[in-house]
Amino acid sequence: MKKLINVPESVLAESLDGFAAAHSDLVTLGEERKFVRRARLTPGKVALVSGGGSGHEPLHAGFVGHGMLDAACPGQVFTSPTPDQMMAAAEAVDGGAGILFIVKNYEGDVMNFDMAREMETGRTTEAVLVDDDVAVEVSTFSNGRRGVAGTVVVEKIVGAAAERGDDLAACRALGERVNKATRSMGVALTSCTVPAAGKPTFQLADDEIEIGVGIHGEPGRRRAKHSNADTLAQDMVTAILDDLAGSGSAPGSALLLVNGFGGTPLMELYVMYHAARAQMEARGVTVVRSLVGNYVTSLDMAGCSLTVTALDTEMAALWDATVHTPALRWGI
Template identity: 55%
Template sequence: MKKLINAPGSVVADALAGMAAAHPSLLVEGQVVRRSRPKEAGRVGLVSGGGSGHEPLHAGFVGYGMLDAACPGEIFTSPVPDQILAATEFAERGAGVLHIVKNYTGDVLNFELAAELREGGRVASVVVADDVAVKDSLYTAGRRGTGATLFVEKVAGALAEQGAPLDDVRRAAEEVGARSRSFGVALTSGTVPAAGRPTFDLPEDQVELGIGIHGEPGRSRRAHAPARELAEVAMDAVDGDLPLRGDLLVMVNGMGGTPLIELYVVFAEVAAYVRGKGARVARSLVGNYVTSLDMQGFSVSVCQVDERLTGLWDAPVETPGLRWGR
């Protein structure tokens, strides 16, 4: 195993120290990443979190127009309730706090416990479950939460900056989740530093269809194929669950080890598929946003958007992982 680390046990702490050093807009306190300057009083606070190894999710989306704080757990491990509680206390600006939670059992339980432990102040929660690959697994009850988490954080964050009340922010977050679907393809496994070896075995001539962001099994394996065929498999799965129509927000996301040139090859095929369905790519993202350490592969996330949601997507944002309009 060759990795740019000091020691397997200090990877998360060392990375958070580097993030704070690189981005003065962030502070790291007790493994909570928060804005160095709290948002305006009277605004809804947003908190999310999950296991590390998916960068820039979630800490990279802390800042104006998105999250107030994020709770990075250890590699592929849920943050603990004390972390979440501390992040929630910081995010409280007098209008309540929304927890945005990926649908993994540990994340859901620990965010629920943190909300129960809090004394005073309203806490609402939205659970993101957008992965159409599998339903119910060793890791989840229901579908996994993956790329659409970014969509939810962005739209909810824009609405919170505008001063919308907690119930409105929660409903918008739930709407985005309901309108979104994702599917992932792995060419290789990722390697957890503490393990020192790939999470799963995948022959050189095989790909895993419907992989989870922690290396969980997908729907099936098949022989490696051109990008056009793999993109079609992913889009067939999305379209089969939520038919593509109207204006779409489309993200082709790298899993951490895929060159950007290859992601653009995939996006060209995804865009052609969307056109073939009579729909339109209204907004797009291509790059590493919800990764799985050094896994090679991609995921596609699609959200059906209307004029209101597109406006919230376009609203200014300034975070390490996403920025425009300021």
């Protein structure tokens, strides 16, 4: 393992301290590093709180700021944060209009957020569960689909709605609407290496890829021989659009997010964007909004995910609204 760290035990603390110092104009680190919150809060606004295991940076702390989250709780690497972190974050950012938790559908995250909500007394909370990963076949014998890069789209659009003054019920309903209109699928070219483990999470031969990989390097649909960007983009776009069509959300206009997992150069992400966009247009979908970059990473894993959101006019306008966070900023 060759990483820019000191010792595995201090990676999270040092990274959070660095993050908070680098973006001190936007965010403040909470006591005992339980959460990252906006430096300036807006009273009377629904507060959006998210969180999850670390190692996916900039998710979630990088999206704390005007137009997105009010607070984010960082867990240990690939390990969900604990209920006391979520409760402390809720207390710190409660503006009197309620708390909306945005939760990725992973068992650990779901159970910890559930527990936090049960332990919260005297605070109004709601939750939106994000489960956009089409790689997981839905069945009664699974935990359902994982929440992956589509989380960024949910956090951005709902964040804008909260900013314009939507109430808690409206924010939650919008979050569910965006989630329903959003699908993602990932592919890994290499494994990631968790600092504390010191060795790759899984093994892939030089010419192998894992199709449908999750954001911790957990397996997806199948292992395959690597082909090229066009073929991969076609497979992924087909899976995503078929799934959207199957649930009655076939998009006319869409947002396309090409998300790097941390170990793939932007140059290749744009190659994937180019290929995926062509595939979408061949199927009659117009890409009206785009985002390309590393937003929901898996440490140093090489590969990417594609996320498509079927956009309506309101969602597009909220996507365009001003956002000012460490990792996403426009319109300011």
